[in-house]
Amino acid sequence: MSDNMLKGKRILITHANQFMGPVLCDVFKERGAEVIRDFSSLNNAEETEKVINAAGEIDVLVANLSVTAPSTEASKVTDDEWKNTFATIVDPLPRLFRAVLPQMIDRSYGKILVVGSASALRGINRASTYSAARGAQLGYVQAVGVEVAKHNIQVNAIAQNFVDNPTYFPPEVQANEQFKERLKREVPLGRLVEAREDADFAAYLCSDMANCFVGQIFPICGGWVTR
Amino acid sequence: MSDNMLKGKRILITHANQFMGPVLCDVFKERGAEVIRDFSSLNNAEETEKVINAAGEIDVLVANLSVTAPSTEASKVTDDEWKNTFATIVDPLPRLFRAVLPQMIDRSYGKILVVGSASALRGINRASTYSAARGAQLGYVQAVGVEVAKHNIQVNAIAQNFVDNPTYFPPEVQANEQFKERLKREVPLGRLVEAREDADFAAYLCSDMANCFVGQIFPICGGWVTR
Amino acid sequence: MSDNMLKGKRILITHANQFMGPVLCDVFKERGAEVIRDFSSLNNAEETEKVINAAGEIDVLVANLSVTAPSTEASKVTDDEWKNTFATIVDPLPRLFRAVLPQMIDRSYGKILVVGSASALRGINRASTYSAARGAQLGYVQAVGVEVAKHNIQVNAIAQNFVDNPTYFPPEVQANEQFKERLKREVPLGRLVEAREDADFAAYLCSDMANCFVGQIFPICGGWVTR
């Protein structure tokens, strides 16, 4: 499926080589976008500001933030695990938004899509740090979404799980029999969501067809949660 | 925005001259679908079966069901108001699904989209009958969605409110100053969702790009509810 | 645990010998309520009005409505199954509310608790009719809750699943090994919610401590859904 849904859009994708980054870049380009890939850690304000300034005019920012999800019992989570996880996928948000919102407000036009996680919508065993960090993202998106809607800027989030991607579901996991059974049992879809299905939906949300969504959370997880 | 997202799809749209029917027909045709418009009341099983049989092979059923929303205080709702509302937008669902699911199961392929209402997700004054009926739709979609996912059939719903359509927001309502203020105050988007924005999203959900959604409820209401 | 949380309250419980009826009657009496048990079908307006009138002054109405949940594939649900299910647990609602709200509005005081189901919040296989009917209840509660809050009347609902009760989890089901495994797998609590745990919570929601809840849905299902 190919069309020009994103024709003429300049779209910055962060952590572009991780998580959903590669497939988002591919699909967005196929759909006509000019994709600016960023590989920075975004772990300090100055660096982040430079990334945004270097990108020039940005129609859409895709805050794709990736971290290896710790699998630690809650009673053993260290301050370091916590700090590192938040530093990687939560703390970049205000830096990115602070840097990019002014140009969007000036033009009364823009979109920000956060690639978030459904782990913030439903509890998962040994995932407390990750779920907390992803929960921060969704709370943030809802609030900023409401705040900047008046400037014709749409801020929304995907809340995904069980989407095929090398960061969370590498081939060895997918080949594991126990994982396959878990998939059948826990995911009504009965399979992983394909990376391109996720990216297709992200493309839609980044297109002008999606000007009506405000601070909304879209689960994409094969029915694991539905709202 | 025009593309061939629905190319080759035979799509049956019910209550095609009401509610979101007209704009759905237009947008779906523009996107390549062969649209079969139905104008039946669907108020009995035989009639409904005939509609489906006459339509032949159906790739997508859009259950667009329309009724004038009563605005009655809960203490004054009559059994007739209740019965009529459910007869019009709830009772057709099992008839439609019973008639269309077998051919979809046979082909291991199909989609059903229910055009539902966000009034089932958030309380509205003097809307008890309507909210109940729309709540039935969403409960139904979630259950059938999970049930038929294994047949590669996707059943999902839009839960809309504050979408421009002649059934619920006729011109005289939209021109009303009090309504305009309410819109600014209650709807973060600050305006009605355009009919085509709603239809665009419906088109997406009826396309092959949306094979990954199972029994999901998608609010489209300008941020009035977000999940 | 015993206290006088409901002291002096006259509480009408419908379908009092079914579903959560018996345990609600017991627990509410232990907590000081004067319980009026009703066994009517509530399948017509006159009968329902008589029930309410005969009960006299009602502080709290517990709309406990019970039906055998059909377990039919969506493609085989008959109009009769649908009609019967809605007639039993959905259509009594407007009759009950119409009959009881006027006296509550007159006194600026009252509570209505609907004993609903979490099947309206998360899809279940072969449960389309039941989920739809329970969805109608939740949509209704949200709307009426908002509408009558200004009269100091609180309308809320429990959305339960995996609660021990003879209607849905009779001893033979609970003894079934497959069911036990399903419970471990699907319900984070790892066991059925006890009937009294459910009734305790219902008692709380019917007490003066719960005057602040408006049209709210409270899942009680051992973590099967959490909001």
Add this chain to the structure above:
Amino acid sequence: MSDNMLKGKRILITHANQFMGPVLCDVFKERGAEVIRDFSSLNNAEETEKVINAAGEIDVLVANLSVTAPSTEASKVTDDEWKNTFATIVDPLPRLFRAVLPQMIDRSYGKILVVGSASALRGINRASTYSAARGAQLGYVQAVGVEVAKHNIQVNAIAQNFVDNPTYFPPEVQANEQFKERLKREVPLGRLVEAREDADFAAYLCSDMANCFVGQIFPICGGWVTR
């Protein structure tokens, strides 16, 4: 209303002189609990461990964490605001849980209630930092709740808003005419939830009657959000 719902429970309440701390201490004592009030910042692991160790056997931990909610436009939020807010109400969570869970797991008994915010469930203007931090709390609670349920430990959260408390609704705010109008307009309850109503519900969730709730989020906000 007084009873012995919490009789014999040793309950540690953090930030005991802030946010809901004072009323929680009062109500919990009235209901028979032995309340241990803590006033630490919990801003480092050692201090937090000492607090828990000094408290001895803890049946219930109430993670009441308070911060002045910044009211900054998203484009002007500084890293310092972000860091300080998370340091105050988010980062203490893993420290507290790490310190208290082992004794609860040893005894196969315990409860943790997080006093969270509904701002994580619905967007609020100029509240992005706070909503994000509160979102982290809810994501965390859901995950840990599922994880420790097998040890007979219940972890849940209140998600409150429009609850009378000196931290967020000081007298001068409540006396403000604009605020009063906003309350009527936005909060179906038409008034602030009283501090004791909130504390009563918290007491219930900390009692043995609430052993069936797992990782659940309970909105208490006068109907501002209902699930």
